[in-house]
Structures are given as structure tokens and as C-alpha cells.
Amino acid sequence: MARAAAHATLDRNRLGPFLTSVALRLCIDFYRDMDRRSRLLQRAALIDAPLTTEEDVCDEDFGRWLLSQVRQLRGREQEVILARAAGISTAEFARMHNISLKSAEAAFTRGRARLRTACSQSLEGRAV
Template structure:
């Protein structure tokens, strides 16, 4: 089928496809993009059946509209998930509660025994586990183990305190 004949088959469907896409998309640019893409795919389709041009264009346009919608939703979710602007600043009561919880946790650190307490205090000061291990004269693995045990113990105490 010659290219000119193919376009004469496709062009009469353009207005209908635009109405169809406008019902599903909010952006006129997206509508135009979907319709043009559908017509281009039809024009380049090797085995296009002249009797089924309308349904083919309708199907392709609807699928392209769904693709645009899925892409927009995915982008919206990603932006929402990673957006700092979406989170409101904490209120004064949240700030006070966080400070009180922090002070309580610091008191619990004093309950820890020797190496666990030393590692946690070093980490609170901003020291890396490796630096704390060097300062305490122990291996990095021993420091990591002590830190992991201390965190687990603090977590248990915190959960017991909240539950009780």
C-alpha cells in the first residue's frame, strides 16, 4: 500500500482519536502526542488491514493513554516518596517528645556494660566504628558486634518502656 493512500485512510480518524484521548488525559500536549504516536504506528505497521484501521487506531490510542497515565502516577509516587517539601515541620509537642525520648535513651546507654557502652558513646560523638575500635584497642569486628548487641538491647528496653 503506498504511503499517501495509507495516510488518507488514517487522517479521517484523527478528530475522533483526539476526543477519545481528551477523555482520559488532562494535558492537551499528551493528547496530541498519543494521537500522533498512534497514527505513526498505524502508518508504519506492515500488515495494516484497511478494514480494521479504526479499531486498530482506537486500541493503540487507548493503550498509549494508559501508558501516559501509568508514567505520571509512577513519577508522582517517586516524587512524593523522595520529596522533602511534602513533610511538614514537626510541631512543638513533637519536638519536646523527641527530646524527652532522646534523654531517656541516653540514660539507658548508661545501663549498658563496658565495651557496649563505650562503642555507643563513641558513635553518639560521631566517631566511626573503625575509629572507636582503634581508640578502644579492639578489632573492628569486635566493635561492630558490641554496637549491634547494644542497639538490640536498647531497642528491647525502648519497646518494653513504651509497652509498659
């Protein structure tokens, strides 16, 4: 607020309305940030809050569909994708399964490419 009030080109006759506007915008930014954080926590399932928006319902449905696609992957690809979804890094996955990092990264890349293809094919099927 002090920096805004001390701005060189500020019209001193409009100082009150200007500072009011700055204060309102700061409040709006604060509450937008709080709302964004709340939505991120809901998506991360760190809190139990009911889904309220259409976007949340769509995200949950897409997540179920994507998980069903992951379960159709074979072997290492499925394992590494599920591990990454659980928050395990590719390097940690490689160490846990006693394979090279390059092998784990390759399996992750192949699995991700197959999921991307499945998603594209699904979208093309819906557009027809």
C-alpha cells in the same frame, strides 16, 4: 519553566494559569525544603533555636530517656554506643581502643539490641 511551557500536550489557551501554578509549586517546594533543613539543623543542635513543636519536645524527652538507658549498658557496649552518638565510626572506635573491628561491631550490635529491647518493654508498659 521553559520545559513546562514547551510541553507537547499543553493547552496554549491555559499557558498563563499553568505557568502560574508551576511557579507557585516551585516556591512551595523551595520553602518546604528550607523548613526541612531548618528542622534538621535544630535537631542536630547546630543552631540555638527554641523548641516550638510537640514533636521537638517529645524527641528531646526520648533522647534523655534513651541516654539514661545507654548509661545502664555495661563496658564496651556503652562506650561504643556513646562514641557512635558522638559521631565516631565503629572503625575509628576500634582503632582508638586497640580492638578488632569485629569486636567493636559486635559490641555496637549487642548494645543496640539491648536498647531496642528496653524501648519495646517501655512501650509495652505504657500500652497497658
